[in-house]
Amino acid sequence: MKSDNLIEIYRPISDDLKSVDQCLLDVVAGALDPFPREIGAFRGAGKRLRPAMALLVYRMASEQTPPRRVLEQAAALELMHIATLIHDDVVDGSYQRRGHQTLHRLFTDKTAVLVGDYLYATAIDMFNRFGTHHSVNVVTRTTIGMAHGELMQVLLTPESRSRREIYLDIISKKTADFFAAAAEVGAEAAEVEGPRREEFRRFGWNFGMAFQIIDDVLDFTASPDNLGKPVFQDLVDGKVTLPALILLEAGAQEFLMSVLSERKLTQEARAALSDLLASHDVIPRALREADQFLADARDVLNSLRTTESAPAFQSLLSLCDYIIQQKSLPQLSLT
Ligand code: IPE
Ligand code: IPE
Ligand code: MG
Ligand code: MG
16 A cells, blocks of 8 residues: 555656556456456555565666666566465465455455466566566576475474574565565666676665565554554464564563464453563564664665765665554654
């Protein structure tokens, strides 16, 4: 859901994002009938962060209006993201996404898996047609990692998923590497090469690490209305995210292990969870960890700056502030 802040941040690329949305519409329109038109629920909503990352990096690096090949690649990134969301909602059994019923709820798991496959394959085809050999490589390797990250969440035992380094590895694979890829695709399209392209990638990765930690915090603090997806889902799904890890480290093993194994959260358990979160200062501590990644992201971005006033550079900086200042997060004094 795009907030007013995001509209402002996206100002340098607002026309580009309109073209991206048109590309997405074309993909759905070009699909076999009766393709589920409810996929339309995915068209207007969503923050469009991954295409925005690629387009802002492109504009920061080239200071030019992106040609069609860049817009198509930005759209392909969003398509890949939508495909992973459709599959993720089947895996997580989620009933709501972007404020609408999920596709597998509206139809069946079978339809959702196949629509996800279709969108993903279409995205790869778009990279093949509009990207370079390097960008095709980047996105395909990223997808392998994303599937690996999601599999780790499903296959590893609760004990190994309760280790911090495993959590960080999972979020790096399933989310941060995708933002890294989006930044790298933008830089590559602007003909940035070598260590400088790597640095853009590093910016995207740090942003992505922070982004997933914040998403994991929002699962504990937000309401479905302003998030557009269910909350308190992760624990019930058996996912040990950073807030849960902090609680474990603070000694709440017994409580957490019982929620994780029973896979349900009664009203009573919810109240106990809120007390534990508050007494161990869990949410501010998790957000401070996210802010460390954002501090690194800002440092990298500053080192890449060429023209101080470049609007795309300012937007990327503001995007770092935006993700940690979203509604439903406590306001902290951060870096
Ligand atoms: C949701 O991503 C999946 C995660 C990686 C946490 P977004 O929060 O970017 O989802 P949309 O695109 O805005 O719906
Ligand atoms: C991100 O993890 C999923 C993907 C990378 C596809 P989550 O499972 O936390 O995402 P949400 O919370 O369902 O959006
Ligand atoms: Mg999910
Ligand atoms: Mg989540």
